[in-house]
Amino acid sequence: MGGDQVQEAVGHALALLRTAVDLDWEGTRAGRLEWxxxxxxxxxxxxxxxxxxxxxxxxxxxxxxxxxxCDGTDDGLDPADTAGVLDVIETTGTLLAATVRTTPRDVRAFHPYPFRAADREGFAAMGVTEVLLHTHDIAEGLGLPYEPSAELCQNILTRLFPHVRPGPEPWPTLLWATGRGELPGRAPVTAWRWSNPLVIxxxxxxxxxxxxxxxxxxxxGGTGGFEWxxxxxVEGTREGAGMIVKLYETGTLRAEWGMYVLxxxxxxxxxxxxxxxxxPDEEGRTEIGYDxxxxxxxxxxxxxALRTLADWARGREDVRSLFAVVDKGNVPSQGVVTRSGFTRVSDDGERFAYELRLRP
Incomplete structure (x- = not known):
């Protein structure tokens, strides 16, 4: 998700909206919005x-x-007409795309939800989401047909909506997840947030x-977008990633309780x-793994890394203890959990189980 996707979303939206500049934009409500x-x-x-x-x-x-x-200035500049507002969207979209392309990967900047920061891909994804959803709102108000590419919608869902179980088609799923549509078998959404990935x-x-x-x-078999x-x-990382995919596909993934790359x-x-x-389960327990x-x-x-993640978990109210299972022959891994404060609690003959109690 980057500058190309921002410009793709903006370009596709403007191609439609510029066909309707002669309609009453000021007096027409945008879909379900109050604006x-x-x-x-x-x-x-x-x-x-x-x-x-x-x-x-x-x-x-x-x-x-x-x-x-776009409403004029104290210097007497006339407010922008509809075509002018669309030109501003094109300009600001170009500026965001250029900024995303030139921002280093490790830069994170403030965004309030949910973890108070996002990287360049996060801001690109949020910008694309704003364009797609609000173009839909305008098009719905003006009676115009609009549907962005399925690939772009899928990218948004897997980047910003990890908690949303995939639906039959990406665009209807995104509309449902943001309170703009219905999906068979799912309750209407009345409040929603996107979720940029946590970095600790x-x-x-x-x-x-x-x-x-x-x-x-x-x-x-890929890199996940990381430089290794x-x-x-290693194989353990790929297996762990497969577990994340299964949780996502069943709608049970809570991204902050998922996988982290070091x-x-x-x-x-x-x-x-x-x-x-x-x-964490109902008793506040969850198992942790690493490689x-x-x-x-x-x-x-x-x-x-294990100490850092345990300290993060200690600040959460929904977890009480962490567990780790280590093969008896894996002495280095036993040292990792022990140095991180875990205590051995069981032995099944082949593996040791360790626990770190975070609170009573």
Missing amino acids: SCRETAVHIASDLIAYAGQLAGRAQNAYVPFEIT PAERLALHGVTPAAAADLAS IEGGP VRAEDGRALGALGFHAA LVEAARGHGYATE
């Missing part, structure tokens, strides 16, 4: 430039305090949450993965 079609178009442009501003300014704690207006910083590493799209790529050190990713801070290279087998590329072993990376 008029004109207000909704201005909102699209505002979102695109806001996301570009967040990335370009490397904002960390709040939105950069600026906005655009450690001392020498960053733990990058894996999206369903990245998990599917890893499970099928030689020898990676990225070394000094060079941005991926070393391995760790994560939860599932969200490293062979060349990264013996440097304390697994211990650092």
